[in-house]
Amino acid sequence: MREEFLSGFGPGLLPLPDAVDDSALLAALRMSPRFMGEGFRQAAEELFNSPIFIHGVYLSVMLYFSAWLAPEPFFSKGLAAALTVRLALLVGLVELGRVAHACLRLYQEAGEARTPRELEEASARFGTALGGTGFRVLVLVATMGLGRLLPSVPEGGIGAQVRTWVTALEGGASVGTAATARVIADGTLVVTGTAVGVSVSSVCSAMGLCTMANSTGGHTALSTRYGPPHTRSNPPHNEAIEEELAAREGAGHIRLDKNKAQTNAANRRVFDPAPARGVRFRRPDASSVRPDGVRHNTNYVSNPDDMRRELEAFEAMVRADPRAIHELYKLDGTLVRRYVPPGVVFP
Structure with missing residues (x-):
């Protein structure tokens, strides 16, 4: 259950x-x-x-x-979004x-x-x-x-x-395959998904309740629970970061950072001792501190053409903080590289 x-x-x-x-x-x-x-x-x-x-x-x-x-x-899960x-x-x-x-x-x-x-x-x-x-x-x-x-x-x-x-909405409204639902400060419900449904859109318009965004085209609402959008030109990258931080929060991690300057477990800035091309510090896509006190940094690579640059950033982050866990993933969840400090249990 x-x-x-x-x-x-x-x-x-x-x-x-x-x-x-x-x-x-x-x-x-x-x-x-x-x-x-x-x-x-x-x-x-x-x-x-x-x-x-x-x-x-x-x-x-x-x-x-x-x-x-x-x-x-x-609400980032399909069921939770549709239910909302x-x-x-x-x-x-x-x-x-x-x-x-x-x-x-x-x-x-x-x-x-x-x-x-x-x-x-x-x-x-x-x-x-x-x-x-x-x-x-x-x-x-x-x-x-x-x-x-x-x-x-x-x-x-x-x-x-x-x-x-479950089907009691007036007029038989349907939410299709809503992927996320977010209630923003002014009381608007922002819904995103691959097919959020025409019937819900019309009902929302009549009630002045919802803002619909279809992720297959046009403007897509970006999740900002853990910080500003990573980039507006690549929504899947931003959503991957948000989902990763949400999972870590649920696992009891603290100091959840999104695209912020790299710090160690004591929350102090760290710098690359051998900076490449003058880049002294990095900004992990997702960073947190596990319940056992170990810093965990994760980056995502969206474009294969950027792989060399992302691997360079990965090595720089390891040099800056060898006591932290560092990971690099493709957006489809494929692990590219992982560093786990000696004596640290992973996961």
Whole structure:
């Protein structure tokens, strides 16, 4: 189940524990239906009694809703991007953000609770704040992430509606193969993909909600979660860097840098002791510090004609910081060169 969610939503910003059964957050979620409104309390109790469903809600909070912690939430997995568009069209970005922050507040308060009473109070605040629309959002995110693992739910209450919410967009709107969705500061939803769909585009236009960008032609929105675009003329290069840094953040790396001057694990600038053609320092495409304190630098090469230059940069980075891990990849994921310092375990 954990792998099902990770494959659909990618790593979250919150640390995902190895076991969740004794989690305070899970306990608070289990109690929350008692405090929900009359109109949907019974349905919530039916669904929350399913061990698979309650774990799905837990994972939704940790992986999908945690993405809303960022100032401009960014969803790079296809399922997460498509789900964000569907939810935005169904309930609106304001409501979606409200549910996300209610989930995150529950996560924080459950973690801070020191007595059963404090945990129950946190659960009550969550259940009261959720509302019918918020519960609808919670169910949709959990069931989308569960995929084939979702058990059959009772026919009464909410059960009959769960299966229809996936296609409940008015007018049969479709998101096609949306690849990324990003909510920017002014409340606009920017969607990119190979075929984001005419129906969604028309619905978005009517609602004044979305900005669509087709990655097969025309302008393509560039991800900027970890820093300014690497280059506007090569979007795949920029997206590879963003995805790499997102994966590292999920793995617990710190000091996530995008195209910044090379530094060591102590965050001090380092310089090539034998600079080629006068280039004294380099800018790794993606750089971070692993949980064990080892700096990890990665570069990507887009054009085979640039391979010689990129290999020269790779060797310069190794000379500047031989205690760091250095990698060079092609954009298709092929490893060109890797340096691992003596005594360092990789991966």
